[in-house]
Amino acid sequence: MSTALSPTALAQQFTSLFGAAPDGIWAAPGRVNLIGEHTDYNEGFVLPFAIDRTANVAVRLRGDNTARLVSSYGNQGVVEVDLDTLSRDSMSGWTAYPLGVVWVLRQQGVAVGGFDLFLDSTVPTGAGLSSSAAIECAVATAFNELLDAQLSPGALVLVGQRAENEVVGAPTGILDQSASLLSTDGHAVFLDCRSQASQLVPLALAAAGLIVLVVDTKVTHAHATGGYAARRASCELGAEVLGVAALRDVDAEDLAEAAGLLDEETFRRVRHIVTEDMRVLETVSVLEASGPSAIGDLLTASHASMRDDFEISCPELDLAVDTALSNGALGARMTGGGFGGSAIALIPASAEATVRTAVLDAFAAAGFTTPDIFAVSPAAGARRIV
Known part of the structure; x- marks a missing residue:
């Protein structure tokens, strides 16, 4: 992981x-999704937290219509773009994230002119921690302030999601940007x-003597390709066959009937979404009533559902989860x-060193790439820092 400037x-x-x-510096965090996977685009419930x-x-505004962008990682140099020629199809690489936000803002009538932008990120890429949304939200927050666009946080969420969907080509929901x-x-x-209603739920890890340990398996994924889109298509098919607007509208008691209406694979996809929504709601209730030490079994059940019903895990993720659980974790999930x-x-x-060593040893024994392992804590959202 890179060290922040x-x-x-x-x-x-x-x-x-x-x-x-620069006119200022803005920061936006990556996130860990505590529970609620693939429920977002099914109009369901999710429970993420921002990480540190x-x-x-x-960013500095310019007096012309030229954008110059550079990042602190890689040796890619400055990318220069004439904003008059900016189109949904003209963006590629890492600049698609900030330029995608600019394109969406301009589509919505925000007069983004020329600018210089320097990006520095410590959110690991390809690790499932939403490095792309962090960039989008930092850029959206910056221009919202610099141009006095007065967009609400909820509106900025949709700006980032639209950039992800229409420019990057990843069919994601609103979880990451939110x-x-x-x-x-x-x-x-x-x-x-569904409603975009949000509620802050205490996640008092330190007070409970707990940490969340992230195991970045180094198995990279790309939402714009393959499996993610296929799972979304399965969910849409399930909702269509079951006659509902979204799988959010299917209850646990409907699953027995659904099993007779859907092919076996589509049914399992639907069952994951329905039970995952239930687990999110239960996790919120347990956190409020008993605190984070009582949610472990829900996290582990979520992983089993993603592994078996939604089939989005991989050997490295399963090994990380199983090893953590056998070395003192209260719960674990991809x-x-x-x-x-x-x-x-x-x-x-107190178990961090034990779990860390056990996971590293297990990956080495399996011949897997050495993972990055680090603790995260619930942190503040997008903001101006200078």
């Missing part, structure tokens, strides 16, 4: 590269993806869209 260092690099100081890994963007924009320290965001990325384990803080 300090705000001072980021401003200095920006000034050195572009010849003037952020995408930081330094977590990045709406989170606060020490809380998870309980989100109703997090994110699946097909790689990260697992999370809810563990006593």
